[in-house]
Amino acid sequence: xxxxxxxxxxxxxxxxxxxxxxxxxxxxxxxxxxxxxxxxxxxxxxxxxxxxxxxxxxxxxxxxxxxxxxxxxxxxxxxxxxxxxxxxxxxxxxxxxxxxxxxxxxxxxxxxxxxxxxxxxxxxxxxxxxxxxxxxxxxxxxxxxxxxxxxxxxxxxxxxxxxxxxxxxxxxxxxxxxxxxxxxxxxxxxxxxxxxxxxxxxxxxxxxxxxxxxxxxxxxxxxxxxxxxxxxxxxxxxxxxxxxxxxxxxxxxxxxxxxxxxxxxxxxxxxxxxxxxxxxxxxxxxxxxxxxxxxxxxxxxxxxxxxxxxxxxxxxxxxxxxxxxxxxxxxxxxxxxxxxxxxxxxxxxxxxxxxxxxxxxxxxxxxxxxxxxxxxxxxxxxxxxxxxxxxxxxxxxxxxxxxxxxxxxxxxxxxxxxxxxxxxxxxxxxxxxxxxxxxxxxxxxxxxxxxx
Numbered sequence: 297x298x299x300x301x302x303x304x305x306x307x308x309x310x311x312x313x314x315x316x317x318x319x320x321x322x323x324x325x326x327x328x329x330x331x332x333x334x335x336x337x338x339x340x341x342x343x344x345x346x347x348x349x350x351x352x353x354x355x356x357x358x359x360x361x362x363x364x365x366x367x368x369x370x371x372x373x374x375x376x377x378x379x380x381x382x383x384x385x386x387x388x389x390x391x392x393x394x395x396x397x398x399x400x401x402x403x404x405x406x407x408x409x410x411x412x413x414x415x416x417x418x419x420x421x422x423x424x425x426x427x428x429x430x431x432x433x434x435x436x437x438x439x440x441x442x443x444x445x446x447x448x449x450x451x452x453x454x455x456x457x458x459x460x461x462x463x464x465x466x467x468x469x470x471x472x473x474x475x476x477x478x479x480x481x482x483x484x485x486x487x488x489x490x491x492x493x494x495x496x497x498x499x500x501x502x503x504x505x506x507x508x509x510x511x512x513x514x515x516x517x518x519x520x521x522x523x524x525x526x527x528x529x530x531x532x533x534x535x536x537x538x539x540x541x542x543x544x545x546x547x548x549x550x551x552x553x554x555x556x557x558x559x560x561x562x563x564x565x566x567x568x569x570x571x572x573x574x575x576x577x578x579x580x581x582x583x584x585x586x587x588x589x590x591x592x593x594x595x596x597x598x599x600x601x602x603x604x605x606x607x608x609x610x611x612x613x614x615x616x617x618x619x620x621x622x623x624x625x626x627x628x629x630x631x632x633x634x635x636x637x638x639x640x641x642x643x644x645x646x647x648x649x650x651x652x653x654x655x656x657x658x659x660x661x662x663x664x665x666x667x668x669x670x671x672x673x674x675x676x677x678x679x680x681x682x683x684x685x686x687x688x689x690x691x692x693x694x695x696x697x698x699x700x701x702x703x704x705x706x707x708x709x710x711x712x713x714x715x716x717x718x719x720x721x722x723x724x725x726x727x728x729x730x731x732x733x734x735x736x737x738x739x740x741x742x743x744x745x746x747x748x
Contacts, residue, residue, distance in 0.1 A: 304575040305616040307336040307387065307422060307458070308495060308554035312566060317360045322569050324378055330574040334375070334383035334620070336422055337361055342391045344400050345416055352419035356386045374624045375421055385620075387422040389460060398435045402452045410452070417455045422623050424458035424493065428466060430475035433459075437481045440488040454626055457619045458491050458552065461516070463508035464498040464561060472511040479522045486550060489533040491619050492516060495556025496578055497571040502562050510585055516551060517586055533622070534613055544611045552615045553578050 309323055320337065327335050339355040348354075363379050375385045392398055404410040417423055427433040436459070443453040466474035485492065494516070499509035523529065530546035558571035 302614065303333040303617065304331060305334040305620065306332050306555050307552065307616055307619065308338050308493065308556045309335050310338045310340065310557050320361050321363065324380060324382060326569040326572055328380045328382055330572060332382065332575065334385065336385040336387040338387040338389050340389045340391060343393070343397050345413060347412060347416055350388065350416060352386050374627050385421040387424065388417065388420040389424045389426055391426045391428065392432050393428045395431050395435050398432060398439070402439050413452060417452065418627065421627065422457055422619065423455045424460050425456055426460040426462050428462065428474055433475055433481060437484040440490060441484040443488060456490055457623050458493045459485055460493045461512055463512045464505050470505045470508045470561065472508045473515060477515045477519050479519045482519045483523060483529070486529050487532070489622055491550060491552050491615055493552040493554055495554050496573065497555045497558045498561070500573065501558070501560040501567055501571055504562055513582065513585055534618070544613045546618065547612050547614055550615055552619060553582065
């Protein structure tokens with residue numbers, strides 16, 4: 297297995313309101329110097345989404361994010377490549393303070409609202425949620441767990457890839473998270489394939505926020521360490537076909553580290569690109585604070601005991617790569633059907649009729665007989681086909697049962713006829729025998745009784 301170089305991404309780069317094009321170019325140049333391979337410019341929305349305010353073409357237009365020499369029109373629908381060879385993405389971060397806003401954003405009531413929200417979210421490459429209290433976080437986790445059990449058409453949680461842990465602004469004044477990060481919340485989020493994110497720039501600039509950064513790290517580590525069989529939970533959504541058929545596994549600490557807002561809240565200043573750090577510096581700081589191997593995804597070999605040989609352990613997928621793979625598959629029309637990585641491609645937004653892709657990667661048509669009969673969801677279509685096979689099997693079983701019943705009736709009639717003939721012969725023999733005299737026997741019995 298050939299060793300593949302580790303790629304690094306900063307998936308949270310907010311832009312100021314003024315001189316956005318100049319700031320975007322400076323951030324790309326600085327992050328390229330620090331060794332990053334991709335970045336995501338972030339727009340923050342507060343509460344319920346509004347198309348006239350939160351549309352991606354208005355908040356993060358490509359003509360401001362990329363230099364003029366980049367050919368935007370000829371590139372793919374997921375991310376753009378700049379002149380430096382980096383991938384540039386657009387991200388939407390939704391700050392939620394009310395529980396009612398969760399249902400309005402993720403569970404629209406009407407079909408028109410659902411379609412409008414879907415079109416708005418589809419323009420962004422990455423979607424993240426930032427809960428500001430525990431009831432909001434609990435509601436989000438419940439919706440994520442429901443979407444993990446059975447995917448619904450009106451549930452927009454499949455668009456979400458990141459849960460942002462905001463410690464700098466909240467009810468605790470920058471000294472930690474405004475809620476308790478429980479183990480159950482972490483399990484539900486990770487089971488849904490969603491990643492937790494923590495921003496480091498504020499802690500680098502503001503000394504009063506460093507305590508909140510450290511406390512959030514410790515809270516997440518405590519909640520994560522209480523989970524049993526963590527490796528199965530982390531590798532649940534990693535499949536070889538997503539990474540060029542290479543044997544992969546997740547890094548042991550599933551926390552996404554991004555720069556985030558570069559504002560010093562104590563001084564009230566924006567430090568700009570001076571707050572950015574290299575991925576190795578960030579990993580070293582977290583390793584020093586927690587004492588574990590965070591961000592060690594570039595190690596794909598380990599020493600074997602005794603002989604000093606180095607055995608290959610496969611490629612380690614970073615948390616940022618998992619986020620990008622999930623976001624790319626969803627935006628390009630891929631949805632997960634089961635835990636083994638079986639996929640189906642969405643043909644249209646109205647129907648969920650799909651081609652089932654087997655484990656070998658070849659497509660086989662799953663519904664050629666009833667193409668004119670659209671189904672509302674993939675679950676309905678699969679259950680409909682299963683119901684047809686069950687009906688056919690039940691018809692075959694009923695025919696077989698009828699044949700067996702007829703055979704049993706014939707044998708029963710034949711045996712009954714034989715018994716009737718045998719009983720008639722016995723009766724004839726009884727008629728031919730002479731009658732026996734029972735008086736002597738009675739006298740003998742009586743005499744014997746008297747004698748006794």
